[in-house]
Amino acid sequence: MSVTEGVNGSDTHLAGRLSSALQCQWGDGQAEAVSVQGTATVDDFLLAAAALGDDRVELNRLRATCKITTTADRIELGQLDIESDLGDASLTGNFQFGRANGAELLASLPRQTYELKGKIDLARLAAWLPGTLHIHEGTQVTAGQLQVRLVSRSTERGMVWQGRIETSDLTALRRGRELVWQQPI
Numbered sequence: 210m211s212v213t214e215g216v217n218g219s220d221t222h223l224a225g226r227l228s229s230a231l232q233c234q235w236g237d238g239q240a241e242a243v244s245v246q247g248t249a250t251v252d253d254f255l256l257a258a259a260a261l262g263d264d265r266v267e268l269n270r271l272r273a274t275c276k277i278t279t280t281a282d283r284i285e286l287g288q289l290d291i292e293s294d295l296g297d298a299s300l301t302g303n304f305q306f307g308r309a310n311g312a313e314l315l316a317s318l319p320r321q322t323y324e325l326k327g328k329i330d331l332a333r334l335a336a337w338l339p340g341t342l343h344i345h346e347g348t349q350v351t352a353g354q355l356q357v358r359l360v361s362r363s364t365e366r367g368m369v370w371q372g373r374i375e376t377s378d379l380t381a382l383r384r385g386r387e388l389v390w391q392q393p394i
Contacts, residue, residue: 225254225271236280244278254293264338268294282306286323295334296354298327302361319370322362329355331379345383353379 231247254268276287282305289300302323306314331353335344344350359372379390
């Protein structure tokens with residue numbers, strides 16, 4: 210896979226080798242159900258875009274494993290796991306959308322039932338996106354991890370949201386001095 214295209218007047222370059230093993234099933238004609246399950250892997254992934262300036266995202270491997278069922282108004286994520294050099298993420302849940310457009314989809318997220326978990330290697334992220342993240346010149350993030358967990362569920366009393374964002378062991382070098390934050394967030 211190698212694609213170069215203009216998006217909203219800007220140049221985007223997307224490259225890599227895609228391989229997949231997916232099983233797909235379509236409904237019986239009465240229900241508009243579609244289910245997809247399996248894995249997709251992209252080796253030597255590259256993303257460069259005008260919005261990122263001189264920054265580029267380069268991954269040795271990006272792997273997604275999924276078990277997804279959709280109907281005309283609902284998406285059920287039995288499993289959506291993403292693993293990469295940068296970190297990993299997992300999303301499960303049921304999303305009722307009706308015939309919503311993009312803005313309505315975003316507005317409906319607080320009323321959906323789901324769980325999102327993930328972790329990111331902050332040193333890699335900072336190395337790939339120093340301009341985008343506004344990392345000061347002469348500063349190098351050498352370690353650190355960001356962990357996220359968000360749960361949205363329906364109860365008898367209404368929707369309940371629980372979330373946790375945590376960083377740990379953030380370390381950087383700035384002009385030869387080591388800076389260490391054990392728990393910055």
